Amino acid sequence: MQTIRLITFDVTNTLIKFKSSVGYEYCKIADLYGIKCNNENTVKAINSNFTILMKQLKKESPFYGVTEGINCNQWWHRLVVRTFSVSGIEMSPEMESKLKLTSTHLYKLFSTAEPYQLIDGVEDTLSALQKNGRSIQIGVISNSDERLPKILSQLGIGHFFQFIILPQFIRAAKPDPKVFQTALDKIDLKDPNQALHIGDDLVKDYLAAKNCKWNALLFGKDDSTSDAINPKHKIKTIKELTYDSIVEKLN
Template identity: 45%
Template sequence: MRLSLILLSRIKLITFDATNTLLRFKNTVGHEYAKVASLYDVTVDTSTEKRLTNAFKQQFKTLKLEHPNFGVNTGLTTVDWWSHLVKLTFRNAGFTNISDTKLTRISSHLFKVFATAECWSLARGVLSSVRHFHLKHPSIKLGVISNTDDRLVSILYELGIGHYFDFILISAVVKCEKPDAEMFNLALKEAGIENGEQALHVGDSYNDDYLGAKKCGWNALLLVKDKRLFLQSNKSDYNIKNDEIIESLEEIIDHKILYNSNK
């Protein structure tokens, strides 16, 4: 059954989002921030992780608005952007007595830690899925399209999947972000494909991944943690077909979108 589907496949390119699609955080951001801060004699307690996680989410959104795409177009380096975010996160979480010098050291440490597999793990079904397409169907190119910085490359290789991809497009490097059409057009160019109908993108963001791909004429699948819960809670807010929602990347292997137009 599986072989016959692939033989009929019209898909020549499959791309994946990175964070929360290929990769998962091993722990909360607050946990990692608190752990590193404790190495610099910052007192942490049971409430620290939650406060830091909440502050991170808030400050991340704010800084993304002020300096989109990690500051590449507003004069910041990636290191500067993340250093600024770390400092804002700790200040907003109530750590107002930590010196700026110490926060700079903490942010530098965190930047290096998050560049390794220490903070990351593969999401469910990732390894089996990319291995399947890479080894059994080499005519289908695989790529990554991610709104992140260049540390992603080393993380993917350290986790043992980097070599499966024909290309990895990183927003801070190419200076454009999903859902911009330019990001998806760059992927087609990398794959040597002119028609988005031959491409499939998979990600966990409805706006950046699913809609971004669809508006460019691509096929798209939305990855969610719990499909039943998603449909009960959010379906009325999203224009998406039920069979374009998946819970694991393994579902792509036999998905009808590979061989039959599903737009």
């Protein structure tokens, strides 16, 4: 029977989710500084462009600016300006000043738990896994930035994790194998077959972990029929996770 000593979780859309869309939050704050964009078309444009531009910026300036020598706040300001610009906001010196105020406000806002909420069942599941009596270590492997520990603490779940691995601190991000090796090293675990990663992204979570000889479960409504996914490894809700159910899925 499978023995699990380490369970790591992705965070966004696995443990927590946004209360509102990025576009809605960005436009709501921008409106406070005189940027009139709080309309359906602009919100939709920001939601669409944000994801694309974020991927581009992560390639251009990896790990939230670490390799470039800028801080996380500066990295996000760059993304905010690009997102608004591409989404139809005309740039001018005055607008750049307004966007500076907007990005500063957004950075502070998204440094708190306010824009987020726990996915249903997360706290009870983490508590049950922690108290299962089998000395399981629980950690986080996320591609989020340095603000995450504070956010998880404010949401009331930070104390469940023995470690939180973030790109800024190890200069690597999922699906890089270095991320998963770092997690093993954190608790001096030699056998990756005793580790399990749970996340919602097929490539960055499930396949990345499997490629490192870890066990993996794919969370969410992924309808992929890829042969790379064992149907037993798909979970629809965090609430269904108990130690016994995990072992059953992996055997």
